[in-house]
Amino acid sequence: MPIKAIALDLDGTLLDTIADLAAAANAMRREHSLPDLPQARLESFVGGGMGQLVHRALTDDRDGQAHPELHEAGVASFCRHYDRLLAVATRPYPGVLEGLQAMRDMGLPLAVITNKPIRFTVPVLQRTGLADYFEIVLGGDSLPEKKPHPLPLLTACAQWGIQAAELLMIGDSHFDRDAADNAGSPCLLLRYGYDDISGLACTGHIDNLVEAVDFVKNAASFPSFGVPNPS
Ligand SMILES: O=C(O)COP(=O)(O)O
Numbered sequence: 088m089p090i091k092a093i094a095l096d097l098d099g100t101l102l103d104t105i106a107d108l109a110a111a112a113n114a115m116r117r118e119h120s121l122p123d124l125p126q127a128r129l130e131s132f133v134g135g136g137m138g139q140l141v142h143r144a145l146t147d148d149r150d151g152q153a154h155p156e157l158h159e160a161g162v163a164s165f166c167r168h169y170d171r172l173l174a175v176a177t178r179p180y181p182g183v184l185e186g187l188q189a190m191r192d193m194g195l196p197l198a199v200i201t202n203k204p205i206r207f208t209v210p211v212l213q214r215t216g217l218a219d220y221f222e223i224v225l226g227g228d229s230l231p232e233k234k235p236h237p238l239p240l241l242t243a244c245a246q247w248g249i250q251a252a253e254l255l256m257i258g259d260s261h262f263d264r265d266a267a268d269n270a271g272s273p274c275l276l277l278r279y280g281y282d283d284i285s286g287l288a289c290t291g292h293i294d295n296l297v298e299a300v301d302f303v304k305n306a307a308s309f310p311s312f313g314v315p316n317p318s
């Protein structure tokens with residue numbers, strides 16, 4: 088099945104956002120008289136959207152649930168800090184600009200499908216120079232459901248009038264793989280992102296976005312999605 092459009096994840100895929108996310112999360116913790124957490128610890132908390140990040144950052148526990156009032160105050164604090172910090176150290180990963188340009192040169196329409204709230208997604212794309220590449224930008228709160236639910240991918244497919252199997256999802260986490268799986272789309276996972284995806288079956292594991300372009304060119308010869316990647 089040829090690929091007719093591409094959906095890309097944001098944090099850990101297009102942009103290395105962790106330093107600024109960690110700075111905002113630690114600023115929030117300090118307001119609650121909690122000590123800073125190491126960036127690597129906070130990195131393992133990213134992927135499920137801001138609400139989950141705030142729960143995890145406040146409790147220092149991947150499965151932690153902060154008290155609702157504490158969580159509400161934490162979200163307000165995180166937003167205040169991340170609004171001002173979101174483009175301090177955030178940069179596109181190596182290969183992102185080349186990869187996006189090659190995809191555009193192939194005439195493929197591109198979407199950002201992220202669990203990051205849309206209030207951060209649009210400014211961070213603008214301030215890193217990526218905004219103009221994308222026809223569709225869906226944040227974690229743009230629709231009633233976010234990844235791993237298939238709704239964002241299916242919404243992009245409907246807008247473009249294509250089948251889910253013709254949309255390639257590129258991400259860095261099990262949220263991306265599961266959203267693609269639930270939609271019926273192929274999925275490539277980047278090894279450099281924030282989730283440990285080494286054992287996660289997907290259409291293919293890649294080291295940078297330029298490698299994804301080769302996949303698109305050869306898509307017809309790749310095994311169908313759901314077959315564990317042999318590499
Ligand atoms: O905001 C998050 O937790 C993750 O965002 P992402 O979906 O772009 O990785």
Ligand SMILES: [Mg+2]
Pocket residue numbers: 096097098099100134258259260280
């Ligand atoms: Mg991600």
